[in-house]
Amino acid sequence: MSPLLNKHSVISHEALLAIAHMPTRSLSALVSHEFWGSLIDPDFMRIAVLLAKKSYDEGGCPIGAVIVDKTTRQIVGKGHNTLVQEDHPYNHGETSAIRDAGRIDFSNTTIYTSLSPCDVCATLIYMRGFNRVVVGDVTNASGNEALLRSKGVQVDILEDNLGIDLYARYRAKKPDQDLEDWQGLAAVSKGTTRKINTNLRCESTTKKLTARLSTPILICKTPRIRQPDSKSSSIKGIITKLLNGYLHSRRKYCVI
Numbered sequence: 001m002s003p004l005l006n007k008h009s010v011i012s013h014e015a016l017l018a019i020a021h022m023p024t025r026s027l028s029a030l031v032s033h034e035f036w037g038s039l040i041d042p043d044f045m046r047i048a049v050l051l052a053k054k055s056y057d058e059g060g061c062p063i064g065a066v067i068v069d070k071t072t073r074q075i076v077g078k079g080h081n082t083l084v085q086e087d088h089p090y091n092h093g094e095t096s097a098i099r100d101a102g103r104i105d106f107s108n109t110t111i112y113t114s115l116s117p118c119d120v121c122a123t124l125i126y127m128r129g130f131n132r133v134v135v136g137d138v139t140n141a142s143g144n145e146a147l148l149r150s151k152g153v154q155v156d157i158l159e160d161n162l163g164i165d166l167y168a169r170y171r172a173k174k175p176d177q178d179l180e181d182w183q184g185l186a187a188v189s190k191g192t193t194r195k196i197n198t199n200l201r202c203e204s205t206t207k208k209l210t211a212r213l214s215t216p217i218l219i220c221k222t223p224r225i226r227q228p229d230s231k232s233s234s235i236k237g238i239i240t241k242l243l244n245g246y247l248h249s250r251r252k253y254c255v256i
């Protein structure tokens with residue numbers, strides 16, 4: 001019996017959804033070598049996002065990841081964040097996919113993650129020998145791309161608008177769960193303001209601005225936009241405006 005998804009199959013939403021939901025070990029019954037070979041980076045990223053959506057639908061954090069063998073183009077590991085589902089304080093999208101793949105040589109694979117890796121996942125990625133990571137969202141969070149590059153990992157940004165919108169919606173709906181996932185319940189108990197360290201890898205307009213800034217910019221959630229109060233903060237005001245237009249969150253951000 002030939003696999004359902006073969007060289008004649010269309011790369012549809014339904015096909016990618018089926019791949020996302022089927023256990024990795026059973027994928028050979030669903031997907032042919034030819035179909036795997038026809039998938040490209042945005043398709044694998046979309047599968048990671050569909051895993052994020054699965055987690056969201058389960059009441060969890062919407063972050064997913066897939067690991068693809070560079071030679072065969074087959075998915076060898078995939079998963080999503082299970083903070084809520086498994087009562088697991090650090091099983092993120094990336095750790096879940098890495099655990100699913102098991103004891104393999106990760107240097108011949110690429111990991112696709114629907115959201116920029118946190119400190120733990122970034123460390124795991126270079127400590128397990130990945131040499132390429134594709135990031136699907138640096139709008140809602142970013143900061144470890146430079147670290148990964150400094151460790152010799154190729155970092156490619158390939159944003160997926162479905163994933164970006166999903167994560168922004170989730171963060172607006174469950175800010176405490178979002179904070180817990182990144183910084184633990186201790187931060188929630190303290191009422192810590194969530195801070196995102198970003199180098200503002202944005203498109204052409206903000207590129208010009210970032211070129212003028214030598215250090216990463218710290219963005220923090222606030223209920224209102226902080227008004228520029230001096231000439232020196234005029235650039236901050238411009239960036240704040242750009243961010244509030246650029247980020248798909250209902251929350252307001254300011255540059256501090």
Ligand SMILES: [Zn+2]
Pocket residue numbers: 092093094117118119120121122
């Ligand atoms: Zn993580």
